[in-house]
Amino acid sequence: MNRDWVDKDFYQVLGISEGAAAEEIKSAYRKLAQKNHPDSNPGDNEAEERFKQISEAYAVLSKPDQRKEYDDVRRLVGSGAFTGGGPGGFGGFAGGGGQRVNVEDLSDLLGGDLGDLFGFGGGGRRRGGTSTAPRRGADASADLSLSFEDSVRGVTTTLSVRGDAVCSNCHGTGAEPPSRPVTCPTCGGSGSVAQNQGMFSFASPCPQCGGSGRIIEDPCTVCRGSGAEVRTRKITVRIPPGVKDGGVIRIPGKGGPGVNGGSSGDLIVTVHAAGHQLFGRKGNNLTLRVPISISEAVLGTRLTVPTLDGSVKLKIPAGTSSGRTFRVRGRGVDPDRGRKGDLLVTVEVQIPEKPSRDEKKLFEQLSTFDDDDLRSHLGASA
Numbered sequence: 001m002n003r004d005w006v007d008k009d010f011y012q013v014l015g016i017s018e019g020a021a022a023e024e025i026k027s028a029y030r031k032l033a034q035k036n037h038p039d040s041n042p043g044d045n046e047a048e049e050r051f052k053q054i055s056e057a058y059a060v061l062s063k064p065d066q067r068k069e070y071d072d073v074r075r076l077v078g079s080g081a082f083t084g085g086g087p088g089g090f091g092g093f094a095g096g097g098g099q100r101v102n103v104e105d106l107s108d109l110l111g112g113d114l115g116d117l118f119g120f121g122g123g124g125r126r127r128g129g130t131s132t133a134p135r136r137g138a139d140a141s142a143d144l145s146l147s148f149e150d151s152v153r154g155v156t157t158t159l160s161v162r163g164d165a166v167c168s169n170c171h172g173t174g175a176e177p178p179s180r181p182v183t184c185p186t187c188g189g190s191g192s193v194a195q196n197q198g199m200f201s202f203a204s205p206c207p208q209c210g211g212s213g214r215i216i217e218d219p220c221t222v223c224r225g226s227g228a229e230v231r232t233r234k235i236t237v238r239i240p241p242g243v244k245d246g247g248v249i250r251i252p253g254k255g256g257p258g259v260n261g262g263s264s265g266d267l268i269v270t271v272h273a274a275g276h277q278l279f280g281r282k283g284n285n286l287t288l289r290v291p292i293s294i295s296e297a298v299l300g301t302r303l304t305v306p307t308l309d310g311s312v313k314l315k316i317p318a319g320t321s322s323g324r325t326f327r328v329r330g331r332g333v334d335p336d337r338g339r340k341g342d343l344l345v346t347v348e349v350q351i352p353e354k355p356s357r358d359e360k361k362l363f364e365q366l367s368t369f370d371d372d373d374l375r376s377h378l379g380a381s382a
Contacts (some may be wrong), residue, residue: 005073010057018071022062027060031185033065039338065134065262134262138164140255141268146239149274152281152333154241162232163268164256170220172257175225179218184209212260228257235288237269242335245273284333284341289348292316297349305345307331314345322349 011018014028032054034040041047139308140163146155166172183189187206189215195204200224205211219225235254243249248270255265280287290305300318304311305328312328325346332341352359 005060005070010061010070013053013057014061025058025061029054029062033058041320063136063263065136065258101172135259135264136257137258139265139268140164141270143270143272144239145272146243146274148274148276148279149308150239151243151245151271152241154237154239154336154363154374156236159235159237159269160232161235161254163230164228165231165233166257167220167223167227167229168231169222170227172227174220174223174225175216176218176220181214181216184213184215187213189213191367227259234306235267237267239271240336241270242333242338243273244281247271279308281333282344284335284338285344286332286341287344287346289346291350292320292347294349299321305343307343316347320347
């Protein structure tokens with residue numbers, strides 16, 4: 001249980017009701033995410049913080065098991081099962097009505113073990129067993145190396161991921177086929193048994209099944225009853241266009257297997273993009289350095305410059321200095337989100353290391369002009 005959920009109203013963040021359907025949740029998220037995305041609000045820290053809150057709310061409410069757990073947490077607090085102020089500060093704890101309180105959940109909220117607090121050994125967190133509640137699987141991680149072109153254009157590829165996966169023999173049941181787990185006769189599958197101590201009713205882990213709610217009479221020979229094994233999986237992933245070197249992409253449901261019917265974790269892919277022999281990258285803009293001669297810089301010229309999609313003509317005006325940058329619009333990175341970038345072409349005037357005799361004479365003649373005469377002469381030539 002995440003104690004932060006007590007103070008966060010994810011429904012209010014997304015502007016929806018608590019009974020909203022999955023499609024309504026997705027629609028609300030998309031509208032708010034697009035409006036508050038950092039790419040659409042550069043430098044707006046408040047929009048960035050709202051985007052984080054929106055993403056957190058959607059991450060919980062879009063997964064049925066996490067949404068149920070979130071709703072249970074808020075329902076537990078809102079029901080008055082724990083209000084404080086009674087004897088010893090716990091008067092709101094299932095008073096004379098005999099309401100059962102799940103000590104494990106309250107321990108999570110309060111940050112301690114209430115079973116130990118009341119002298120009821122083992123009544124707090126379930127040690128030695130697993131809860132019957134669905135639990136989300138752990139996230140898995142992988143690294144992916146891409147060429148410069150694939151990182152810019154996007155690509156669909158296959159990753160080899162080694163880690164926990166659903167057992168290939170028992171398919172997650174934990175029982176050796178063709179047998180199946182059976183419901184625990186002591187707790188009836190709930191995983192807990194009620195024990196009363198005065199005015200409190202505690203739910204403690206079932207002593208027969210250890211809190212799992214089921215009994216595996218013939219454990220799987222591969223996973224030994226856990227339902228999971230370590231193996232290598234081939235996973236097809238789509239990398240969106242515009243991903244940057246060091247970028248992280250989350251692939252939902254491709255991580256470790258869930259427990260007790262919980263959803264699988266996510267696969268976290270870290271992208272390592274290679275450089276390019278011609279192009280550099282600044283955000284969504286591509287950069288390119290092009291050499292030109294002194295005469296081209298002085299008199300002007302038209303260059304044919306490469307892009308990732310063919311070549312384009314670029315006019316270099318007379319009197320261009322070395323280091324000047326020209327913008328070719330729309331020839332940069334076209335990401336899934338955000339504005340398409342441009343190609344930034346920087347010209348570098350090349351000075352001959354060993355000028356010829358004729359070149360020396362030409363430069364000697366040019367040196368006799370003063371600045372005004374030279375500008376006038378160049379203007380007339382142009």
